[in-house]
Amino acid sequence: MTTLDSLKQGDSARVVDVAGDDGIAMRLMEMGVTEGELVTVLGFAPLGDPMELRIRGYHLSLRASEARRVQIDPV
Amino acid sequence: MSTLQKKSAHPPVAGPLKVAMIGNPNTGKSTLFNALAGMHSRVGNFPGCTVEKKIGRVRWEGRRVELIDLPGTYSLSPRSLDELVSVEVLLGRQKEIGAIDGVVCIVDASNLERNLYLVSQVFDLGLPTVVVLNMADVAAARGNQINEQKLSEKLGVPVIKTEAHRRRGLDAVREAILHVSDLPPAERPKLYPAEFYAAVERVQAELAGWNGQPMPNYLVERMVMDVGGEIEMELVARHPQKLAPLLKQVRQELREGDCRIPGVEARVRYAWAREMLDGAIERPAETVATISDKIDRLLTSRFVGLLMFAAIMFVVFMSIFAWAEPLMGYFEGAQEWAAGLVTANMAPGALRSLIVDGVIAGVGGVLVFLPQIALLFLFIAILEDCGYMARAAFLMDKLMSRVGLSGKSFVPLMSSFACAIPGVMATRVIENRRDRMVTILVAPLMSCSARLPVYILMIALFLPQEAVWKKGGVMFAMYSLGVIVAIGVAWLLRKTLFKGETPPFVMELPSYKLPSVRMVAHRVYDRSKAFVTRAGTLIFATTIVVWAALYFPGDHTEEHALQAKIESIEADIDEPLTAAEKQLGQLVTRRDGYQILLAKDVRDDKKAAVHKALEKEFKEAVPTDEAALAEDVAELDVAIAVVEAEIASLQARLEPLHEQKNAVSARLIESSLLGRLGHTIEPAVRPLGWDWKIGVGAIASFPAREVIIATLGTIYSLGGDVDEEDESLRATMAAATWPDGRPVYTIPVLFSVMVFFALCAQCAATLMVIKRETNSWRWPAFTFVYMTALAYIAALLTYQIGSMIV
Numbered sequence: 001m002t003t004l005d006s007l008k009q010g011d012s013a014r015v016v017d018v019a020g021d022d023g024i025a026m027r028l029m030e031m032g033v034t035e036g037e038l039v040t041v042l043g044f045a046p047l048g049d050p051m052e053l054r055i056r057g058y059h060l061s062l063r064a065s066e067a068r069r070v071q072i073d074p075v
Numbered sequence: 076m077s078t079l080q081k082k083s084a085h086p087p088v089a090g091p092l093k094v095a096m097i098g099n100p101n102t103g104k105s106t107l108f109n110a111l112a113g114m115h116s117r118v119g120n121f122p123g124c125t126v127e128k129k130i131g132r133v134r135w136e137g138r139r140v141e142l143i144d145l146p147g148t149y150s151l152s153p154r155s156l157d158e159l160v161s162v163e164v165l166l167g168r169q170k171e172i173g174a175i176d177g178v179v180c181i182v183d184a185s186n187l188e189r190n191l192y193l194v195s196q197v198f199d200l201g202l203p204t205v206v207v208l209n210m211a212d213v214a215a216a217r218g219n220q221i222n223e224q225k226l227s228e229k230l231g232v233p234v235i236k237t238e239a240h241r242r243r244g245l246d247a248v249r250e251a252i253l254h255v256s257d258l259p260p261a262e263r264p265k266l267y268p269a270e271f272y273a274a275v276e277r278v279q280a281e282l283a284g285w286n287g288q289p290m291p292n293y294l295v296e297r298m299v300m301d302v303g304g305e306i307e308m309e310l311v312a313r314h315p316q317k318l319a320p321l322l323k324q325v326r327q328e329l330r331e332g333d334c335r336i337p338g339v340e341a342r343v344r345y346a347w348a349r350e351m352l353d354g355a356i357e358r359p360a361e362t363v364a365t366i367s368d369k370i371d372r373l374l375t376s377r378f379v380g381l382l383m384f385a386a387i388m389f390v391v392f393m394s395i396f397a398w399a400e401p402l403m404g405y406f407e408g409a410q411e412w413a414a415g416l417v418t419a420n421m422a423p424g425a426l427r428s429l430i431v432d433g434v435i436a437g438v439g440g441v442l443v444f445l446p447q448i449a450l451l452f453l454f455i456a457i458l459e460d461c462g463y464m465a466r467a468a469f470l471m472d473k474l475m476s477r478v479g480l481s482g483k484s485f486v487p488l489m490s491s492f493a494c495a496i497p498g499v500m501a502t503r504v505i506e507n508r509r510d511r512m513v514t515i516l517v518a519p520l521m522s523c524s525a526r527l528p529v530y531i532l533m534i535a536l537f538l539p540q541e542a543v544w545k546k547g548g549v550m551f552a553m554y555s556l557g558v559i560v561a562i563g564v565a566w567l568l569r570k571t572l573f574k575g576e577t578p579p580f581v582m583e584l585p586s587y588k589l590p591s592v593r594m595v596a597h598r599v600y601d602r603s604k605a606f607v608t609r610a611g612t613l614i615f616a617t618t619i620v621v622w623a624a625l626y627f628p629g630d631h632t633e634e635h636a637l638q639a640k641i642e643s644i645e646a647d648i649d650e651p652l653t654a655a656e657k658q659l660g661q662l663v664t665r666r667d668g669y670q671i672l673l674a675k676d677v678r679d680d681k682k683a684a685v686h687k688a689l690e691k692e693f694k695e696a697v698p699t700d701e702a703a704l705a706e707d708v709a710e711l712d713v714a715i716a717v718v719e720a721e722i723a724s725l726q727a728r729l730e731p732l733h734e735q736k737n738a739v740s741a742r743l744i745e746s747s748l749l750g751r752l753g754h755t756i757e758p759a760v761r762p763l764g765w766d767w768k769i770g771v772g773a774i775a776s777f778p779a780r781e782v783i784i785a786t787l788g789t790i791y792s793l794g795g796d797v798d799e800e801d802e803s804l805r806a807t808m809a810a811a812t813w814p815d816g817r818p819v820y821t822i823p824v825l826f827s828v829m830v831f832f833a834l835c836a837q838c839a840a841t842l843m844v845i846k847r848e849t850n851s852w853r854w855p856a857f858t859f860v861y862m863t864a865l866a867y868i869a870a871l872l873t874y875q876i877g878s879m880i881v
Binding site for chain 2 (some may be wrong): 025031
């Protein structure tokens with residue numbers, strides 16, 4: 001299964017699932033990273049991590065370790 | 076405002092109308108709160124946690140209203156004690172606030188979908204609710220057309236459009252708040268499958284059986300939903316045998332029944348949000364890259380982004396490190412002026428000493444930090460309000476995560492290199508408690524500007540004539556020491572006191588916007604006021620206590636008599652001395668001018684200019700031929716010698732008295748409480764290579780590190796008004812010996828003093844600010860103990876190892 005951290009700048013994908021039921025998973029879902037949502041990678045911080053995404057019309061930043069929780073379907 | 080059918084659900088109450096304001100971060104909630112409450116807000120802490128309690132008390136149309144500004148949050152599912160506070164306030168379970176009459180939920184109109192998530196949770200509380208669509212202008216600029224009438228109908232609550240930063244729509248909000256208790260309670264959307272509610276009822280019934288009192292439905296829902304959340308943690312600790320298996324079983328059953336805990340919540344709430352917006356908002360089909368997006372690409376890029384970041388941080392740092400200096404000078408000037416005024420009008424005595432060295436020094440010791448605090452928060456408020464602060468955290472996150480912190484700790488820690496006080500206050504941007512606490516606890520390890528005088532004095536003693544780069548090298552080593560130790564301490568704290576899951580860095584990067592002047596001014600005022608009123612009194616008290624410990628016990632009669640004598644002689648000789656000094660000045664100017672005219676290596680046009688200037692100043696002809704000039708110079712030299720002798724003879728009356736008085740003062744400090752303490756602890760500081768004098772200096776510098784210099788000045792009978800550049804202090808210290816004749820200030824000792832001051836917590840103001848920010852005495856006590864222990868051990872190692880090498 002592909003995860004969000006494998007995307008490159010400019011790639012888009014649909015969220016399939018968020019793994020886990022801890023604070024990080026819940027935070028991701030609260031911020032709108034839920035099944036079926038479209039995410040676009042806008043870029044990465046100069047040191048390669050974290051990444052900046054567009055989801056639900058706003059910009060969201062998350063670390064690669066957190067993006068690894070998000071299973072996606074590339075589009 | 077939309078018109079909803081109003082029905083009186085609450086009887087009119089006599090007390091103030093209590094309305095809580097809640098919203099996502101970056102929705103302009105604070106701007107709206109400030110616009111509504113104006114200057115009538117009080118800031119405090121909720122008991123037992125670090126959450127700021129901000130209450131605005133106003134009177135509208137004769138009605139008293141209490142506005143409670145809750146911290147910005149994306150969700151009402153408490154994962155920490157701090158997050159639980161908002162929920163408790165809303166449920167009326169917070170004792171200091173009591174029952175709430177209604178909620179104003181502020182949402183970002185340009186980002187409605189995500190903001191409605193919180194709205195749906197607020198509805199679950201069943202309180203009269205008003206939704207404020209703030210930043211309506213941003214939404215419109217992005218091509219979003221919102222029909223607030225329609226939205227209000229769908230949500231079933233009043234919806235008001237505002238632009239808080241332009242103060243638009245405020246009247247409607249005020250109106251809605253005044254009538255909030257006439258609204259029916261918000262209808263709970265009941266979004267989950269029926270099994271969930273059944274399960275909640277079952278848990279609730281069980282809990283009531285154990286506790287004897289029912290628990291609010293919302294909290295039980297949250298407990299079932301939030302795996303590992305705060306409510307579960309608290310209750311499981313109370314009923315470990317019964318609750319944990321029950322929750323496990325209930326969740327398992329729900330999962331089997333296609334109600335996946337906790338994922339179901341986001342799914343149903345976002346589905347609800349979309350349904351609410353359907354027909355109430357028109358959005359452009361394509362997301363177009365806005366100007367803000369383009370700026371963002373540039374500011375987060377590798378080259379330009381980092382360059383801009385460095386430039387911005389440089390300005391912020393310089394502002395507190397260097398630009399605050401002149402402002403601090405004004406406060407110091409005012410302090411000297413006030414002290415001078417008291418000295419001139421009071422005879423020397425205990426009261427005068429208390430006023431000058433205790434009260435005025437104490438007030439000055441508080442105010443002197445204001446420029447740094449105001450300037451740092453000016454920049455932080457601007458950066459935060461325009462949206463850059465989140466980018467700074469984004470850029471620095473990777474670096475800081477290596478230390479186990481997040482990018483949000485960067486600005487507070489960097490500011491601490493200038494001064495830990497604004498640095499600790501700036502940790503408020505870190506919403507995660509663990510990260511914030513670790514940042515607060517290591518911030519005082521950064522070498523602040525108050526350590527500089529100590530470093531300068533010590534370095535001057537062992538590298539008096541050496542090249543600047545060598546001095547700079549030692550200075551750099553001291554700064555690095557603080558950073559390296561801070562990294563170690565941060566790592567250790569995260570492994571011990573603050574362990575647990577890594578806090579998420581799932582963070583919104585808000586759109587850029589122009590900062591609002593009003594908002595920025597408010598923040599600067601707020602922070603400065605909070606510092607003066609809440610930390611200032613404690614800092615002041617510390618100064619008084621240390622003053623007393625240096626003054627008592629001891630018979631100051633002789634000291635005061637000598638001081639009175641000095642002052643009376645000073646008054647006597649003031650007039651002739653001033654006249655003589657003025658005369659001397661003129662003579663010297665004239666002679667130096669003539670010498671230029673005689674000099675061989677000065678160009679003629681320069682000489683002509685000097686000639687003209689001299690004639691103008693002394694209003695008489697200046698000779699032009701060399702012989703006459705040389706003759707005049709010889710005469711002037713004689714006249715200068717005469718005036719100098721005159722001045723010396725005037726001052727000669729003072730010198731023995733000064734010496735006598737300084738000797739008495741030195742004796743008094745030795746016999747004072749602190750002096751005795753210094754002697755008592757001498758066995759403890761001996762292994763550091765220190766004598767009791769350094770020991771007293773270190774203790775007396777508890778209010779502020781730089782005080783050690785004045786204390787050493789007094790102990791070495793030079794008077795308390797020396798500074799780190801003072802040649803006589805340097806000479807005296809260089810000549811200081813142990814009773815057996817060995818010099819005191821050897822290189823290992825100087826390094827041991829520097830290392831101690833680099834790591835110690837000798838700064839009452841920092842400790843008081845930590846007390847204020849953590850809302851507990853435990854953390855300043857902890858900081859003091861761990862830093863002092865570290866400083867002692869490091870100074871010990873430095874001296875012992877250093878003595879072996881040298």
